[in-house]
Amino acid sequence: MTVNRSRRGLPATRSIPWAIPSPSRSSGTDTDEVKQDEAIATKRIQRGTPVAHRGQDTDRDILNPASRPALLFHGHPGRITDPTLQHVKVDWVGLEDEPASFAVGFCPTTVDGGWAGPTVPGLAEISEDEFRVRKQRIESGQRPLP
Numbered sequence: 001m002t003v004n005r006s007r008r009g010l011p012a013t014r015s016i017p018w019a020i021p022s023p024s025r026s027s028g029t030d031t032d033e034v035k036q037d038e039a040i041a042t043k044r045i046q047r048g049t050p051v052a053h054r055g056q057d058t059d060r061d062i063l064n065p066a067s068r069p070a071l072l073f074h075g076h077p078g079r080i081t082d083p084t085l086q087h088v089k090v091d092w093v094g095l096e097d098e099p100a101s102f103a104v105g106f107c108p109t110t111v112d113g114g115w116a117g118p119t120v121p122g123l124a125e126i127s128e129d130e131f132r133v134r135k136q137r138i139e140s141g142q143r144p145l146p
Contacts, residue, residue: 037075037124042108042116045088049080050131051123052144053092061100069138072100075145077126077134085116088123093135 037052053076062070069076072092078101082089087105095101109117126134134144 037126039119039121040123040125042085042118042120044125045080045083045085045108045120047080047083049083050077050126050128051080051090052077052126052130052134053090054122054124061104062095062098064098067095067098068141069094073138073144075134075143077131077138077144079131080123088120090123093138 037054039054040049040051053072053074055072055074057071057073059071062072072095076092076095078090078092080088081091081101082105084105085108087107089102089105091101092098106120106122108120111117137144
């Protein structure tokens with residue numbers, strides 16, 4: 001992702017390290033289009049909201065080698081436990097006792113002046129039904145998304 005900064009006299013574009021690429025889940029044909037989870041709106045952040053991880057699969061911040069799952073998957077379900085906008089925390093299904101749930105937070109995009117922007121790019125709001133389906137998949141040893 002790039003941002004146009006030319007009107008400030010800075011180089012025309014720059015890379016944004018926190019921009020999260022959406023992994024391709026296409027079956028390989030050009031006509032297939034899979035709906036990607038969209039970033040949650042900042043105004044929708046509240047305790048208990050079901051969300052999904054929009055980043056890539058990672059084992060970062062999972063310290064117990066016996067944890068199941070041993071990864072925070074792309075699409076992994078969880079619930080917001082701390083809605084502080086500077087550090088939104090999520091209890092991830094199956095990882096409740098790991099730092100990924102109680103120590104790591106997600107931040108919204110920022111706008112001029114450092115104010116919270118319109119979305120939290122690392123999280124997607126999902127429905128209760130979708131949360132339940134993804135939770136069942138995790139609990140049965142599968143990835144949250146097919």
